[in-house]
Amino acid sequence: MIDLGIVDIREILKTIQTKYKYDFSNYALTSLKQRLEKFIIRNSLIDANGLLKKLKEHPEEFDTFLHEISVPSSEMFRDPSLWRWLREVHFANLSDHDLMNYKIWLPNCVSGGELYSLCILLHEIGLLNKVKIIASSASEANIINIKNGSYDLKKIEISAENYKRFQGSGSFQSYYTIDRYFAIRNKSLINNVEFRRQNINFDDSPINVKLIIFRNSLIYYNPTLQEKVLANMYENLSATGLLIIGIREKIRESSTYKGFEIINEFERVYKKKL
Amino acid sequence: MQYKAIIIGGSAGSFQVVTKILNSLSKDFPMPVLLCLHRLKHVRSGFVEALSIKSNIPIEEPYDKDILKSGKAYLAPANYHMFVELSNRIALSTEDPLNHSRPSIDLSFITAANAYRDKLIGIILSGANRDGAFGLKKVHDNGGVAIVQDPAECEVKAMTQSALQLTPVDYVYTTDQIISFLLKL
Numbered sequence: 001m002i003d004l005g006i007v008d009i010r011e012i013l014k015t016i017q018t019k020y021k022y023d024f025s026n027y028a029l030t031s032l033k034q035r036l037e038k039f040i041i042r043n044s045l046i047d048a049n050g051l052l053k054k055l056k057e058h059p060e061e062f063d064t065f066l067h068e069i070s071v072p073s074s075e076m077f078r079d080p081s082l083w084r085w086l087r088e089v090h091f092a093n094l095s096d097h098d099l100m101n102y103k104i105w106l107p108n109c110v111s112g113g114e115l116y117s118l119c120i121l122l123h124e125i126g127l128l129n130k131v132k133i134i135a136s137s138a139s140e141a142n143i144i145n146i147k148n149g150s151y152d153l154k155k156i157e158i159s160a161e162n163y164k165r166f167q168g169s170g171s172f173q174s175y176y177t178i179d180r181y182f183a184i185r186n187k188s189l190i191n192n193v194e195f196r197r198q199n200i201n202f203d204d205s206p207i208n209v210k211l212i213i214f215r216n217s218l219i220y221y222n223p224t225l226q227e228k229v230l231a232n233m234y235e236n237l238s239a240t241g242l243l244i245i246g247i248r249e250k251i252r253e254s255s256t257y258k259g260f261e262i263i264n265e266f267e268r269v270y271k272k273k274l
Numbered sequence: 275m276q277y278k279a280i281i282i283g284g285s286a287g288s289f290q291v292v293t294k295i296l297n298s299l300s301k302d303f304p305m306p307v308l309l310c311l312h313r314l315k316h317v318r319s320g321f322v323e324a325l326s327i328k329s330n331i332p333i334e335e336p337y338d339k340d341i342l343k344s345g346k347a348y349l350a351p352a353n354y355h356m357f358v359e360l361s362n363r364i365a366l367s368t369e370d371p372l373n374h375s376r377p378s379i380d381l382s383f384i385t386a387a388n389a390y391r392d393k394l395i396g397i398i399l400s401g402a403n404r405d406g407a408f409g410l411k412k413v414h415d416n417g418g419v420a421i422v423q424d425p426a427e428c429e430v431k432a433m434t435q436s437a438l439q440l441t442p443v444d445y446v447y448t449t450d451q452i453i454s455f456l457l458k459l
Contacts, residue, residue, distance in 0.1 A: 073368070165316065222359075
């Protein structure tokens with residue numbers, strides 16, 4: 001059991017900042033500490049010094065570090081009622097005009113749980129080829145994994161239960177196969193998805209986006225970074241575009257807050273004000 | 275003030291005990307009460323309402339980064355881990371379950387113990403697995419007060435017995451004793 005002290009963590013973050021220009025200083029400390037500890041254990045690095053040595057001497061492994069430090073989606077179709085709302089209220093009411101240049105952005109993809117859920121939903125209502133989807137991720141390794149379709153087999157059972165509650169029109173088993181320890185999701189679902197690398201500040205993000213699905217990422221930031229990222233998302237949304245965050249996340253009173261109105265409190269759907 | 279927070283962990287058989295404790299606290303209770311109770315991951319509403327019926331202090335499922343306040347109870351939301359940041363804020367997480375549990379009692383207790391050190395009171399109640407044992411040890415190791423509900427009184431004993439095996443706790447108390455301890459704070 002490793003217990004990183006605050007001094008260790010500061011030193012690790014300083015090293016990353018200096019060498020790789022990545023600023024983790026506004027990440028929520030409790031979760032970051034756990035991810036760093038997990039990384040140390042998984043890579044047999046023993047302690048903070050082992051991690052520091054790896055970061056300093058192996059720049060070629062920094063992408064793997066970014067991959068392993070990010071928290072993967074807990075399951076597919078998490079909060080089935082949100083996905084039902086998207087299908088029955090949101091997408092059902094889009095006109096052909098609305099669908100012109102309809103751009104959806106999923107920032108911070110890690111394992112593609114949200115991305116594949118969205119693509120399955122859109123596939124089932126016949127919209128998959130009518131919208132533009134952009135998925136961005138901090139790490140190339142994340143993108144490779146998502147493109148391969150591989151997914152933690154342990155998460156399939158709960159995902160299937162969620163899909164049942166979502167009342168999808170297909171059969172969940174038809175969307176993946178099993179290859180030993182992994183589920184391999186049907187890659188044809190993401191044929192038209194554009195993947196992008198994103199940096200920590202979300203610079204160079206897609207613009208004129210109609211829908212941003214950004215659930216359970218803000219929880220890993222402190223309020224300062226949350227505010228900064230939300231201001232960025234606000235800029236990227238088109239007028240009356242929607243931002244969906246996790247069900248226990250909220251946009252706090254601040255400058256950005258005034259630019260959004262909440263249109264579904266239970267599912268945390270915000271709309272950019274005109 | 276000697277203590278800054280109370281954290282309570284429980285699972286099967288703990289609901290009655292938790293409600294009894296909450297009902298006994300006055301509305302000006304001088305610190306926040308954190309509740310990490312195992313619950314169904316897909317049932318989002320109803321639990322807070324059930325706990326609140328006779329409670330004098332408000333009980334809420336926090337939003338991420340809410341600031342912890344005295345005289346309030348915070349229930350870990352379904353399908354999230356609930357942590358305490360050094361800044362006295364709640365932080366939520368969708369990390370993998372620990373001991374098959376999300377929320378994990380261990381993780382809530384460990385982060386609270388890091389944030390409050392010797393100013394924390396940790397209480398483990400009736401429950402069906404060993405979640406919480408390691409967390410209570412952390413509370414104790416950091417100088418906080420470790421309390422376990424008397425297994426003789428527990429509907430399900432596994433959780434309290436695991437905690438007792440791992441940690442030389444400060445008190446083994448019945449529900450009534452836990453309440454009179456808290457009322458003296």
